[in-house]
Amino acid sequence: MALRPRSRASDREISRSRTTLMLRVRRIVVIVATASAFILATSPVARGMPSPTDTLRGVVRDTSGHALPGATVTVLEVGRNATTTSDGAFAIGGMSPARYTILVQRLGYAPFLRSVQLPQASALTIALVPSALRITRVTVTATRTAIDPLSSPLSSEALFGEQLRREHEVSLAHALDKLAGVRTLSTGEQVGKPIIRGLTGPRVLVLDNSLRLEDYSWSDEDGPSVDARVADRIEVIRGPASVLYGSDAVGGVINVVPEELPDARARGAFARGGAEFYLGTNNAAPVEEDNEGGPQRRLADDRVQATTSWIWGGLRMESRSQWQRHSLQEVVGESRAGLAPPIFDLLLNTYSTDLVAHHAPVGRLTGSIGVSGLYQDNKTKGQVPLVPSARTAGGALFAVEQSTVGQWTLLAGMRGDVRHVATDANGDLQRGAQTRNASAVSGDVGAVFRPVAGLAVAGNLGRAFRAPTLFELFTNGPHLGENRFEIGLPNAKPEVSLNADASVRVERGRLHGEVAVYQNRIDNFLYIQATGNTVDVVDPDGGAIVTLDEYRYIQTAHASLRGVDLAVEAEALASLTIRTRFDVVHGTNEQTRTPLPRMPAPRGDVEAELHTVPSAANRAYVGVGTELVAKQDRLGPFDTPTGAYALVHFTAGLTRELVGRPFSLDVRVLNAANTRYRDFLSRYKAFAFGQGRNIVIRLSTGL
Missing domain, CATH: 2.60.40.1120 (Carboxypeptidase-like, regulatory domain)
Structure with a gap:
C-alpha cells in the first residue's frame, strides 16, 4: 500500500483528491446499482409477466x-x-x-x-429424532449459502436455541465464551471483545444478518455494537474468511442471525413478542455513590437494512444493503454536564451493499458469484481528536464454488478487493492530508472426506488480509482511557495471513464433537509497544499536567499462531449429558522470537447435566461444571502474569407450557465457591479480582 503525505498540498490538490475519491466511489456504487437494476428490470415481475408460484x-x-x-x-x-x-x-x-x-x-x-x-x-x-445434544445443523456464514457444518471445510460452531437462551448476555463476547476457541477480552462483565484463536479487535469481523458492522470497537474499551439477545442464532467461523467478507476476517467471523418473522401469507395477521425478567447478584460491595464527575462513554448505533431475494432464470439472486450510523463520545467534568464539548466526538457513517448470484447445480458444481461496495465517512470532533476525519471507498468481486464427488466435498473461492482512503489535515495530530490506495487478493481451498455417515475429516487453506484502521495509522496523541500517549504508523502495510487447519468431526448417535488443529501465519503483523519514553499532556478536564507513557504502533515481518480446539458432547444416559471443551493457542513474533501479547491461557472444562426426556413438553434440568484455566507466564509486551485457577458452576431450569405459551426459568450460580482469581484477559486484572459468586435468575417467555 503506497502512502503519499501531502501536508503542503494546495487547496486545488486537496479538492482534486476528493473529486477523484468521489468518482471512484461513484463507479463502485454504479456497478452494483446498475447490475441490480438490470436484473430487476429483466425479471418476469418487472415485465408484467405472472410469476409462477x-x-x-x-x-x-x-x-x-x-x-x-x-x-x-x-x-x-x-x-x-x-x-x-x-x-x-x-x-x-x-x-x-x-x-x-x-x-x-x-x-x-x-x-x-x-x-x-x-x-x-x-x-x-x-x-x-429426540436429542439433548447441541447439534448445529446449518451454517449460512461458511459459504454464504445454507450448508451442513459437517460438509464445510471451514471450522464453524453456533450458539442457538436453548443454549443461546441460557447464555443470553448483553455482551456478545461473553455470550460466546462457552464455545471452544472463543474467548473474551473483558472490561468488566458487560463489555467484552471476542477473541477467536488468539486474535481480536479488527482481526475478528462481526456481522449482523450477514452484513458487516463498522464501528469504533477497535478500542479496547468498546465491544461490538450488537446485542446477542436479539439473535435467533450466532454463527462463528474459526479462521480466516476474507474470501467471503473482505478485510478484517483474519482471525474469524461472527454472524448474529436474527429470528425470521413468521410467514403471514395466505393466513391471518400475526403478533409476536417476548418478555424477560433478569436478576443477578455478586459478592462485591455495593457502590454507595456514583462518581458523577468521572469519565463516561456515550454510544449510539443506528442501522437500516434492506434484503431481497428472487429467482432470475437459473439464478437465485440476493441483495443486502445497509446504512449504519455509529457515534462515540467521551465526556467528563464540564463536558459531562454539557458545559463544554466532549473530550472526543467521533461519527461514522457507512453505506455497504452486496449483490450475490447463486447458480443452480451445473453437473456436480454449485456456487455463488458476487460484488460488494462500501463507502464510509468518518468525522472527528471534540477537544482531543483521536484520528483525522477521513473517507473510505472500497469494492470487491468474489466467487465460491463447491462440488461433491462421492465421499468428497471440495470447495474453492477467490476474491479481489480494492480500497481508497483519503484523510483531512489535522494540526492537533500533526498529520497532513493523505491518500492511500490498496488492493488485495484472498483465496480459499478446502476438502471434506466423509468415510461413513456422521464422520468427517476436513482440511482447509485460506489466505486473508486486513487493512490497518485509521487509529493504527494516524493516531498521535493521548489515549486517556488507556492512560498512555499513542503514536500511529502512517506507512503501515496491510496484514496478510495464510492459515491451515485440519479437523475431525463426529455426529453419530449420542456423540457429537470436533477436534481441530491450526496454524495461522500473519505477515506485516501490526501491534502496539511501549517505547520507554513519557509525554506530558494537558488534561482537558481541569488543565492539570498529566504524564503518560508513550506507546507506538510497529509492524513485524511475520507472526504465527498455532493451537488446538476441542469440543465433545455425549449422552451417557437417556437423562445424562456430558460436555467437555479445551482450547490452547500460542502466538509468536517470529522476528523477535517473543510471545505475542494477550494470548489466552490454556482452558478446559467439564459439565454434567441431568435432564428429563428431551422431547418432553415440560422440561427440567440441573447441572454442575468445573472450569480449569492454566497459568499464563508466556508474556508479550506489557502483559501481566496470572496464576492457574478452577471455578465451579451450577445450573438449573425448567420449561412449562402455560396458557398455550412456553415459560422458561433458568438459574445460574457462577463461581459457586467464591474463588479469588485473576483473569489474564481482563483489563482490570492489575487491580481487581475476577467475578465472585454470582447468582443469575432469568424468566423468559414468547408472546
Missing part, C-alpha cells in the same frame, strides 16, 4: 409417527417460515419454482436439514 407442504412427526405441533419450518434462502399445527402439518405458499433448503427445529429434538425441489411431487414427511 407453488406451495411447500409437509408434516412433521417424531420417530414413533406422532404429530409434532409447534415445530418451526424455515426456508433458509428466502427467510420464510411456518409453525406446524396440532396435526404436525405446515404450508408455505407463494414460493417460486426452484431448489430450496429447509430447516426444521423443535425444542428437545435434533434439527433437521433437507434440500427440496418445487414444485413437489408429494408432501414432505419429516421425522425428528
Whole structure:
C-alpha cells in the first residue's frame, strides 16, 4: 500500500483528491446499482409477466409417527417460515419454482436439514429424532449459502436455541465464551471483545444478518455494537474468511442471525413478542455513590437494512444493503454536564451493499458469484481528536464454488478487493492530508472426506488480509482511557495471513464433537509497544499536567499462531449429558522470537447435566461444571502474569407450557465457591479480582 503525505498540498490538490475519491466511489456504487437494476428490470415481475408460484407442504412427526405441533419450518434462502399445527402439518405458499433448503427445529429434538425441489411431487414427511445434544445443523456464514457444518471445510460452531437462551448476555463476547476457541477480552462483565484463536479487535469481523458492522470497537474499551439477545442464532467461523467478507476476517467471523418473522401469507395477521425478567447478584460491595464527575462513554448505533431475494432464470439472486450510523463520545467534568464539548466526538457513517448470484447445480458444481461496495465517512470532533476525519471507498468481486464427488466435498473461492482512503489535515495530530490506495487478493481451498455417515475429516487453506484502521495509522496523541500517549504508523502495510487447519468431526448417535488443529501465519503483523519514553499532556478536564507513557504502533515481518480446539458432547444416559471443551493457542513474533501479547491461557472444562426426556413438553434440568484455566507466564509486551485457577458452576431450569405459551426459568450460580482469581484477559486484572459468586435468575417467555 503506497502512502503519499501531502501536508503542503494546495487547496486545488486537496479538492482534486476528493473529486477523484468521489468518482471512484461513484463507479463502485454504479456497478452494483446498475447490475441490480438490470436484473430487476429483466425479471418476469418487472415485465408484467405472472410469476409462477407453488406451495411447500409437509408434516412433521417424531420417530414413533406422532404429530409434532409447534415445530418451526424455515426456508433458509428466502427467510420464510411456518409453525406446524396440532396435526404436525405446515404450508408455505407463494414460493417460486426452484431448489430450496429447509430447516426444521423443535425444542428437545435434533434439527433437521433437507434440500427440496418445487414444485413437489408429494408432501414432505419429516421425522425428528429426540436429542439433548447441541447439534448445529446449518451454517449460512461458511459459504454464504445454507450448508451442513459437517460438509464445510471451514471450522464453524453456533450458539442457538436453548443454549443461546441460557447464555443470553448483553455482551456478545461473553455470550460466546462457552464455545471452544472463543474467548473474551473483558472490561468488566458487560463489555467484552471476542477473541477467536488468539486474535481480536479488527482481526475478528462481526456481522449482523450477514452484513458487516463498522464501528469504533477497535478500542479496547468498546465491544461490538450488537446485542446477542436479539439473535435467533450466532454463527462463528474459526479462521480466516476474507474470501467471503473482505478485510478484517483474519482471525474469524461472527454472524448474529436474527429470528425470521413468521410467514403471514395466505393466513391471518400475526403478533409476536417476548418478555424477560433478569436478576443477578455478586459478592462485591455495593457502590454507595456514583462518581458523577468521572469519565463516561456515550454510544449510539443506528442501522437500516434492506434484503431481497428472487429467482432470475437459473439464478437465485440476493441483495443486502445497509446504512449504519455509529457515534462515540467521551465526556467528563464540564463536558459531562454539557458545559463544554466532549473530550472526543467521533461519527461514522457507512453505506455497504452486496449483490450475490447463486447458480443452480451445473453437473456436480454449485456456487455463488458476487460484488460488494462500501463507502464510509468518518468525522472527528471534540477537544482531543483521536484520528483525522477521513473517507473510505472500497469494492470487491468474489466467487465460491463447491462440488461433491462421492465421499468428497471440495470447495474453492477467490476474491479481489480494492480500497481508497483519503484523510483531512489535522494540526492537533500533526498529520497532513493523505491518500492511500490498496488492493488485495484472498483465496480459499478446502476438502471434506466423509468415510461413513456422521464422520468427517476436513482440511482447509485460506489466505486473508486486513487493512490497518485509521487509529493504527494516524493516531498521535493521548489515549486517556488507556492512560498512555499513542503514536500511529502512517506507512503501515496491510496484514496478510495464510492459515491451515485440519479437523475431525463426529455426529453419530449420542456423540457429537470436533477436534481441530491450526496454524495461522500473519505477515506485516501490526501491534502496539511501549517505547520507554513519557509525554506530558494537558488534561482537558481541569488543565492539570498529566504524564503518560508513550506507546507506538510497529509492524513485524511475520507472526504465527498455532493451537488446538476441542469440543465433545455425549449422552451417557437417556437423562445424562456430558460436555467437555479445551482450547490452547500460542502466538509468536517470529522476528523477535517473543510471545505475542494477550494470548489466552490454556482452558478446559467439564459439565454434567441431568435432564428429563428431551422431547418432553415440560422440561427440567440441573447441572454442575468445573472450569480449569492454566497459568499464563508466556508474556508479550506489557502483559501481566496470572496464576492457574478452577471455578465451579451450577445450573438449573425448567420449561412449562402455560396458557398455550412456553415459560422458561433458568438459574445460574457462577463461581459457586467464591474463588479469588485473576483473569489474564481482563483489563482490570492489575487491580481487581475476577467475578465472585454470582447468582443469575432469568424468566423468559414468547408472546
